[in-house]
Amino acid sequence: MIQAGPASIFAVPNAAAAEVLFETENLSVRYGAQNALEHASVNVRSGEFVALIGPNGAGKSTLLKALLGLIPTSGGSVRFAPALAPRPKDAIAYVPQQQTLDWSFPVTVWEVAMMGRTGRLGWLRWPGRTDREIVRRALEQTGVLDLRQRPIADLSGGQKQRVLLARMLVRQALLLLLDEPLTGVDAATQERVMALLQAQARAGKGVLMVTHDLESAARWCDRLILVNRSVIAQGTPAEVYTPHNVEATFSSSHLGPGHEGA
Numbered sequence: 001m002i003q004a005g006p007a008s009i010f011a012v013p014n015a016a017a018a019e020v021l022f023e024t025e026n027l028s029v030r031y032g033a034q035n036a037l038e039h040a041s042v043n044v045r046s047g048e049f050v051a052l053i054g055p056n057g058a059g060k061s062t063l064l065k066a067l068l069g070l071i072p073t074s075g076g077s078v079r080f081a082p083a084l085a086p087r088p089k090d091a092i093a094y095v096p097q098q099q100t101l102d103w104s105f106p107v108t109v110w111e112v113a114m115m116g117r118t119g120r121l122g123w124l125r126w127p128g129r130t131d132r133e134i135v136r137r138a139l140e141q142t143g144v145l146d147l148r149q150r151p152i153a154d155l156s157g158g159q160k161q162r163v164l165l166a167r168m169l170v171r172q173a174l175l176l177l178l179d180e181p182l183t184g185v186d187a188a189t190q191e192r193v194m195a196l197l198q199a200q201a202r203a204g205k206g207v208l209m210v211t212h213d214l215e216s217a218a219r220w221c222d223r224l225i226l227v228n229r230s231v232i233a234q235g236t237p238a239e240v241y242t243p244h245n246v247e248a249t250f251s252s253s254h255l256g257p258g259h260e261g262a
């Protein structure tokens with residue numbers, strides 16, 4: 001049973017006028033002989049908090065990486081809104097999976113968050129008072145301001161995740177792509193992260209978050225995209241969160257022998 005949560009309380013503001021920030025059409029990605037993603041047609045509008053949900057190996061990270069141009073696509077297209085199109089990488093903030101990063105790097109929490117400003121600062125420009133204030137506010141919002149002098153290697157998993165969120169916030173990007181930001185965080189922090197991301201969407205950003213937590217996504221997000229190599233269903237939680245769709249998305253049979261490409 002899905003409880004009426006924040007997602008159903010707040011409709012997407014002025015949805016008709018909200019700008020489509022990106023749109024994929026029949027996007028496909030292959031790794032060698034393996035089809036990781038097939039014919040995915042999805043979009044995210046400004047003002048929307050969207051969850052990308054599926055089991056391990058479903059192609060969720062692949063979709064984010066394809067959007068960012070980090071991996072080659074094998075078919076289909078990605079179209080960005082004019083506001084993002086000139087330099088999509090500058091207008092998109094990406095939070096990769098925590099375990100893909102090197103946390104032994106000798107930098108402090110403050111320095112990692114400030115790295116989110118470097119794209120805007122450019123070479124040879126020292127962070128100014130505005131940059132420092134933006135970083136301070138982001139660390140405060142994510143609840144790690146008191147850890148700012150600590151080396152990142154000393155942090156717990158949940159604290160690391162908060163630092164990554166702070167680094168994302170300071171980018172002040174239009175489109176936020178997050179790969180499993182709820183991994184390793186406790187239940188209370190999960191709610192805080194979801195509230196923070198929803199607030200970003202309400203402020204006009206587009207947010208696309210990979211998660212395995214269907215229940216939480218259904219409570220907080222405006223739309224869900226269920227994926228298992230191809231898009232199984234997409235729509236509002238009420239439309240999409242059905243036993244049939246959950247079964248179709250998470251049943252291992254979907255990733256049977258056909259998972260290998262021809």
Ligand SMILES: Nc1ncnc2c1ncn2[C@@H]1O[C@H](COP(=O)(O)OP(=O)(O)OP(=O)(O)O)[C@@H](O)[C@H]1O
Binds near residue numbers: 034054056059062
């Ligand atoms: N660099 C790569 N080379 C070869 N195969 C890859 C590569 N990256 C991913 N794959 C494969 O592509 C498929 C989709 O992987 P992807 O990482 O997108 O899944 P995911 O949905 O993000 O999974 P998870 O929930 O486990 O993070 C998997 O079968 C994976 O093994």
